[in-house]
Structures are given as structure tokens and as C-alpha cells.
Amino acid sequence: MSFKSISELLNGLTQKEFSSVELTRDYLKRIQQYNAELNCFITIAEDQAVEAAETADKRRETGAAGLLEGIPVAHKDLFCTEGTLTSCASNMLSNFIPPYESTVTRRFLEAGAVCLGKTNMDEFAMGSSNENSHFGPVRNPWDSTRVPGGSSGGSAAAVAAGLCAAATGTDTGGSIRQPAAFCGITGLKPTYGRISRLGMIAFASSLDQAGPMARSAEDCALLLQVMAGHDPMDSTSAQQAVDQYSHNLGSELKGLTIGLPKEYYNEGLDPTIGQALQEAIKTYESLGATIKEVSLPHTSLSVPAYYVIAPAEASANLARFDGVRYGKRCDSPADLDDLYMRTRAEGFGAEVQRRILIGTYVLSAGYFDAYYRQAQKIRRLIKNDFVEAFGQVDLLLCPTTPDCAFPLGSKSADPVQMYLEDIFTIPTSLAGLPALALPCGQANGLPIGLQLIGNYFQEARLLNAGHQYQQRTDWHLQHPTLG
Amino acid sequence: MTIKSEEVEKIAFLARLRVAEDNRGKLTEDLSQILDFVDQMKAVDTRNVTPLSNPLEMHQILRPDTVTEENQRDRLQAVAPATELGLFLVPKVIE
Numbered sequence: 001m002s003f004k005s006i007s008e009l010l011n012g013l014t015q016k017e018f019s020s021v022e023l024t025r026d027y028l029k030r031i032q033q034y035n036a037e038l039n040c041f042i043t044i045a046e047d048q049a050v051e052a053a054e055t056a057d058k059r060r061e062t063g064a065a066g067l068l069e070g071i072p073v074a075h076k077d078l079f080c081t082e083g084t085l086t087s088c089a090s091n092m093l094s095n096f097i098p099p100y101e102s103t104v105t106r107r108f109l110e111a112g113a114v115c116l117g118k119t120n121m122d123e124f125a126m127g128s129s130n131e132n133s134h135f136g137p138v139r140n141p142w143d144s145t146r147v148p149g150g151s152s153g154g155s156a157a158a159v160a161a162g163l164c165a166a167a168t169g170t171d172t173g174g175s176i177r178q179p180a181a182f183c184g185i186t187g188l189k190p191t192y193g194r195i196s197r198l199g200m201i202a203f204a205s206s207l208d209q210a211g212p213m214a215r216s217a218e219d220c221a222l223l224l225q226v227m228a229g230h231d232p233m234d235s236t237s238a239q240q241a242v243d244q245y246s247h248n249l250g251s252e253l254k255g256l257t258i259g260l261p262k263e264y265y266n267e268g269l270d271p272t273i274g275q276a277l278q279e280a281i282k283t284y285e286s287l288g289a290t291i292k293e294v295s296l297p298h299t300s301l302s303v304p305a306y307y308v309i310a311p312a313e314a315s316a317n318l319a320r321f322d323g324v325r326y327g328k329r330c331d332s333p334a335d336l337d338d339l340y341m342r343t344r345a346e347g348f349g350a351e352v353q354r355r356i357l358i359g360t361y362v363l364s365a366g367y368f369d370a371y372y373r374q375a376q377k378i379r380r381l382i383k384n385d386f387v388e389a390f391g392q393v394d395l396l397l398c399p400t401t402p403d404c405a406f407p408l409g410s411k412s413a414d415p416v417q418m419y420l421e422d423i424f425t426i427p428t429s430l431a432g433l434p435a436l437a438l439p440c441g442q443a444n445g446l447p448i449g450l451q452l453i454g455n456y457f458q459e460a461r462l463l464n465a466g467h468q469y470q471q472r473t474d475w476h477l478q479h480p481t482l483g
Numbered sequence: 484m485t486i487k488s489e490e491v492e493k494i495a496f497l498a499r500l501r502v503a504e505d506n507r508g509k510l511t512e513d514l515s516q517i518l519d520f521v522d523q524m525k526a527v528d529t530r531n532v533t534p535l536s537n538p539l540e541m542h543q544i545l546r547p548d549t550v551t552e553e554n555q556r557d558r559l560q561a562v563a564p565a566t567e568l569g570l571f572l573v574p575k576v577i578e
Contacts (some may be wrong), residue, residue, distance in 0.1 A: 099558050192538045206537055236537070256497050259534055304521040315498060324571050329564035335574050337499065345501035354510070357491065358517055361496040374524050376534030381527070383535055415513055416520045432538025456539070482488075 001465050002030055003479050006071055006219045008034025009165055013060060013070050020070025022061070024053035027072045031116065038139050040158040042071070042077045044086050044117040052114040059112060067226055069112030074164040074369060076155050077118040079105045079210075080199035081217030084115075088201050089123045089133040092327045098346030103231050104168060104210050111226045116164050120154030123349045124318065125175055125203045127151050128421040131412050133457040139408070140179045140182060143338050144444055146405040149179030155213050156183040161482060165413055166214040166223055170200060172207045173306050174400075175438035176427025180213055181400035181449020184439045186466065186476060187213040188220045189425075189455050192432035193238035196231030204313035205236070205256055207306075207429050215440060216476050217466030221245035223461060243460040249467045253269065254288030255464070258394030263299040264424055266345055270403045275450045277399055287468055296385040301378050302427040308362050308375035308428070314352075315359025319438030321347060354415060383431040390455045395465055399424055400437040401447030428453050436462045439475040447475075485518040486511060 001012065001023065012018050028046055035041050057068035074083065078088045087093045103110070108115065114470045122132040130138040131155025138153040140146040141161035148157040153171030159167050160276065169176040172190035180187030195210045202208060212223030225245050260281070265274065276280045281291055323329035323343030330346055333339035338480070362371035388398060400422060411418045413462035428435045433453055440450035444478035450469075454462040470476050488511045495502045502510060556569055565572035 034527050096564060099555070099562060116537070135556060142486070193541070232546075236541065238539070238541075301527065304523045307517060307521050308524070319498075323564060324573055326562045329563075333574050336576050339574055340499035341501040344499055345503075354513055354517070356498050356500060357494055357510070357514060358492045361486070361514070361518070363488075364494060364497065370520065370525065373527060373534055374527075375521075376536055377485075377529035377532040378524055378527060379538075380535035381529070383538065414516075416516055419517075419520070 001026060003215070005215050006068070006212040006222055007164055008070055015255055019083045020053040020056040020114060021050060023070065023468045024049050024072045024116070027116055027164055027277050034161055034163060037144060038121055038141055038157050038161055039136055040138055040161065040163060041074070041117045042089065042120050042135050042154070045084060045115055046142050049114050049116050050085070053081060056112050056114060057277065065136050066110065066112030067222065068108065071112060071165050072114045072116045074116050074119050074155060074167040075105055075166070076121055076169050078090060078121065078170060078201040079168060081105050081115070081118065083120065084117065084175040084200070087134070087307065089121045089135055090133045091348070091351070092321050094134060096327055098199070103196035103233065104200065104227055107226050117401045121152035121166060122351070123151065123199070124152040124314070124352050125170055125172055126314070126355055128178055128418055129411065130179070132155065132349055132410065134349060137408055138403070139435050140405045141482060142184065143405065146407050146446070147182065149182035149405065151175040151418040151421050153179045153215060156180055156185055156187070159185045159213055159215065162237040162479060166212060166219055167219070169322070170208060171429065172204050172310060174422040175426045175450070176211045176213060177400050177451060178434060180437040181447065182405040183291065184269060184447030184475070184478060185213055186216050186220055186436070186438045187211060188224060188436045188459065188463070189428070189434060189461050190224065190228065190374045190436045191238070193236055194434070194457065194459065195227045196234040196237045198231055198233040202317040205317060206313060207310060216248070217436065217463045217469050218249060218470070220436070221463045223250060223469070225465070239388045240457050241263060245460050245463055248406060248460040248464050249466045252288060253284065253468050256289045256395065257292055257393045258284055258289045259292050259294035259389055259396045260298070261389065261396055261398055262293050264398035268402050269399060270443070272443035272447050273399050273403070276443070277450065278332065280440040280450050281397065283305060283469060283472055287472065294393055294396070295400070296382045296389060298378065298385050299427055302382050302430055303423055305375040305378040305382065306426045306430060307358070307419055308371050309379065311355040311359035312363050312372050313359070315356045315363065318356055319350070352417070372386055379430045384428050386431045386433060395461065398451050400451040404443050404448060424451060434455070434462055435457050436466045438469065439478070440473070441475060442478070484517040486513060516559070
């Protein structure tokens with residue numbers, strides 16, 4: 001039952017084919033079996049999970065079942081979970097037990113979901129390979145010599161390996177979509193502000209957004225229903241009404257116009273991925289959609305602009321880790337500056353330090369206009385490209401990544417090479433638009449990811465388009481054979 | 484090099500990050516490489532473009548200035564490295 005969809009699992013629970021305790025124990029057994037190799041989990045919450053499953057079974061018995069009652073999930077280790085270690089995969093927070101619950105995880109608890117544990121990630125969500133974790137890299141379940149993508153690599157690998165029914169992730173420049181593509185699962189980055197950021201440890205506040213990672217668009221719709229909505233405790237969360245995502249999954253695609261941004265189909269794209277995309281385009285045509293080429297002319301500037309804006313925001317957000325109020329503190333500080341400087345040098349890994357320094361540099365006197373303000377102006381140009389495109393089409397269809405999962409260590413020596421991994425996901429992040437990544441093929445046994453981009457708050461349309469595709473294809477049903 | 488070793492030292496102090504002596508060269512190289520890469524932005528004429536800081540162009544919302552939080556000092560300080568009598572302890576800052 002490890003690879004069943006959430007709706008199948010809910011059905012099994014309702015029909016009493018199995019209990020939540022049985023289901024939870026089954027996943028926990030798989031975690032025990034495979035986590036040593038894959039390293040998906042930083043914390044396995046075995047006792048709490050079984051206890052939550054017992055409660056869920058009782059609630060179902062009394063007819064008080066929530067939307068996800070008894071479904072075992074895993075949370076990325078940057079959502080604060082009261083009483084459970086929340087490390088952000090950093091040495092800095094390797095002792096941090098939050099005194100409060102994030103809105104996202106609280107909503108999962110209220111919906112009856114069982115939390116199996118906290119998943120590995122790139123430290124502070126900075127990375128595209130999950131190699132920047134204080135707790136060691138995650139391995140891709142399709143080929144353990146390769147990366148799962150990042151930063152939500154542990155969540156993606158755990159779903160792909162059948163170690164949980166679904167997981168949460170966060171996406172700042174592609175951190176849900178790229179690992180979803182590398183691991184052959186479905187992941188949604190909603191519109192900026194659709195989901196509360198309260199209790200989500202901040203990386204870049206104008207970009208960060210939580211989202212679901214699961215086996216299908218249908219499962220993502222169910223999870224988004226639980227996660228989405230305004231939160232008075234996050235002033236940037238959107239006031240916009242929440243759609244009925246699952247109810248919208250039956251709509252036909254006839255009359256829908258899908259745009260192909262030509263800048264995403266260039267020489268840089270792996271030809272096998274290009275071929276898989278062409279097949280997906282044909283599937284959409286056969287579903288009744290009209291295909292049209294569009295242009296997003298400022299695409300190539302998105303990665304440079306992102307690597308000014310995101311580090312600038314990160315340098316401000318990560319100033320709070322000072323060794324005074326929470327987290328690690330260095331031993332025997334000589335004075336206050338020594339306390340700050342050694343705590344931060346010991347607490348943060350190399351990539352986090354690079355980004356803090358770049359961010360500090362671009363915000364410092366004399367460089368602000370040339371870097372930070374220029375990047376924000378380019379951000380406007382990138383958003384305008386999308387606004388223009390959505391004047392002509394309903395959705396955009398493009399690859400999620402320029403290549404498939406790469407070998408561990410192959411890009412970690414060159415930061416810029418690693419940054420370019422996110423060329424197809426960063427533009428949408430800068431514009432704040434929703435995007436869905438879903439599997440659309442395989443190359444040498446490795447999954448290929450398709451990306452659908454929607455207009456603001458059109459998650460329902462995106463999920464429906466993903467679901468219609470998954471009714472015609474079975475790429476989302478493929479799963480790796482574990483050793 | 485777009486950025487010099489002395490500048491790295493200066494921004495590292497601004498960011499309160501100790502950089503080990505033997506790592507300074509490599510770090511300067513890495514940061515220069517990143518800055519060279521983002522320098523592509525400079526070729527774009529953006530004279531009449533308004534900067535975009537929030538993708539939805541939302542403005543900060545206000546709430547009435549009333550007390551909404553209870554005092555949770557003990558609970559919140561339980562995760563601090565060092566406290567005494569409800570205060571955070573740091574090395575001596577006043578001689």
C-alpha cells in the first residue's frame with residue numbers, strides 16, 4: 001500500500017481494509033529499511049506517529065474524520081513543529097525545539113494527518129541538490145549515486161520511495177519543482193501568499209512559498225485544500241478566497257490555450273527532455289487544448305536577478321541567528337562580536353555563508369543601486385513578460401529542469417553551475433506565479449519533469465490540467481525499485 | 484577579481500561571520516565568480532522601470548494597536564543558550 005494515492009488510502013481507511021495504525025507502521029517499517037541509504041529523514045517521529053494514528057482511527061470511528069484523517073505525511077524540516085526538532089538541516093539549529101507550531105503543520109494536524117517525521121533538505125533551503133545539509137546528502141531513489149534535487153530533496157525522495165503518502169516542501173526558486181522532477185513525483189508551488197509562512201523558517205521572504213509534494217495532481221489538490229488560506233499571523237498571506245481544488249478536477253481542456261515559451265526550448269535543453277516535452281504537448285492537443293508559441297524575453301536575466309534578490313533577503317533574515325536567543329552558541333566567546341562571528345561561522349555551512357556575504361555586499365553602501373535596485377527592476381520586466389503572455393494564453397507548458405538528476409558531487413564545486421539548474425523555475429518564483437511540476441517521461445531510468453505555469457491564484461486550473469494529463473498517461477504511477 | 488580579499492573581510496564583519504584565514508582566497512574567488520555572473524544585469528537599460536519588491540504588489544496591512552499576545556517569556560527563553568532572571572545572557576559589553 002506504500003505507493004497508493006491519498007484518495008485510495010482514504011478509501012481503504014473508510015472501508016476498514018486497513019487502519020491508520022497499520023498504514024503508519026507500514027511506512028515506519030519502510031523508513032527503517034531504506035532511510036539509512038536514502039537519508040530522507042532528519043527526524044523520525046515513530047512514537048508520536050503511532051499515537052497520532054491511534055487517535056485518527058478513533059476519530060474515524062466516531063465519524064469525526066478530517067480531510068486527511070489517518071494519512072501519514074512528512075514535513076520538510078523548516079516548518080516549526082512544537083516539541084519536535086526543527087533544524088533547517090543546519091548545525092545552527094541542530095538543537096532547536098520550537099515552542100510553537102507553523103500554520104502549515106498545524107493545518108495538517110487539524111485535518112487529521114499523521115506526521116511520520118521531518119525531512120532532510122539543503123541547509124536553510126539554499127541549494128539545488130540536497131548536498132548542502134548538515135545531516136549529509138539525500139540520495140535519489142531512482143539511482144542512489146545521483147542527487148534528488150533540492151532544496152526539498154528529502155521530501156521528494158521520501159514520496160518517490162514510498163516512505164510516506166505525501167510531504168510538504170517549500171519553493172523559493174524551484175525547491176519543490178526541481179526535486180519533484182528529479183524524483184518523478186508531482187509538486188506544486190502555489191501563488192506567492194497562497195499559503196501562510198508563519199513558522200516556516202525564512203530564507204527570502206518575497207519569494208518563499210510552501211506547497212504539496214505527492215504522487216499526483218489529484219493528491220496535490222487535496223493537500224492544497226488543507227494548506228491554503230489567509231492567516232492573520234502572516235500579513236503577506238493572500239486574502240483571496242480559496243477554490244475547491246478537488247471539485248475542479250473534472251473539467252475538460254477543450255478551449256484551453258497553452259503557451260510554449262520559446263526561450264525554454266533552446267539548445268541548453270537535453271534532447272531527451274525535449275522529446276518527452278513534445279510527447280506531452282501532443283497529449284494536451286489530443287485533450288483539446290490549442291498550442292501557441294509565446295515569448296518571455298527576459299528569461300535569461302532571471303537567474304542573475306534571483307541571485308541578488310534572494311541572497312539580499314537571506315542576509316537580512318539570517319541575521320536573527322546570533323547565538324543569543326535560540327540555536328547554537330560557540331564555546332567561551334571572548335566578547336560580543338566574537339560570540340556573533342564564531343557562532344555564525346560554526347553554525348552555517350559554506351553555501352549559506354556565501355549567500356549571506358553576497359547579500360550583505362549587494363545591500364551595502366555604494367552597491368545597492370547597481371545590484372539590488374537593478375535586480376528589482378529586472379524582476380518587474382520578468383513579471384511583465386508573464387503578464388503579457390497570459391494576455392494570450394491560459395497556461396504555459398515547459399520543462400521543469402534542463403537535465404535529469406545529476407551524479408552527487410558533479411556540480412557542487414561550482415556555485416554558478418549549480419545556480420543555473422534553476423533556470424526554468426526561477427522566473428515563475430520572481431513573478432510570484434503558481435507552477436506545477438509533474439513527471440512526463442524517463443531518460444535512462446531517470447524521471448523527466450514537465451512544468452505547467454498558471455496565472456495568479458489559478459491553482460485550480462493548473463491542478464485540473466495536471467490531472468487531465470495524468471488520466472491519459474501513467475508516468476506518475478512509475479516508482480523506483482529499491483535495493 | 485570583481486571583489487578583493489579586503490572587501491570580503493569588510494563584508495564578513497558587517498555580516499558578523501568569521502572567515503578563516505586559509506579560506507579567504509577560495510571564498511574571494513567564489514564570490515567574484517557569482518558577482519561576475521550577476522553582472523549580466525548591468526547591460527539592461529532599466530531607466531524607466533519601477534522596482535518590484537512584492538510580486539503581488541501588496542502593501543503592508545495594519546491592525547489595531549491592541550495587546551494580542553500573552554506573556555510567554557519562560558517558554559520562549561527555554562530554547563535560549565543562556566538566560567538569567569528572564570534576561571538573555573551575553574558577554575560583558577560595558578567596561
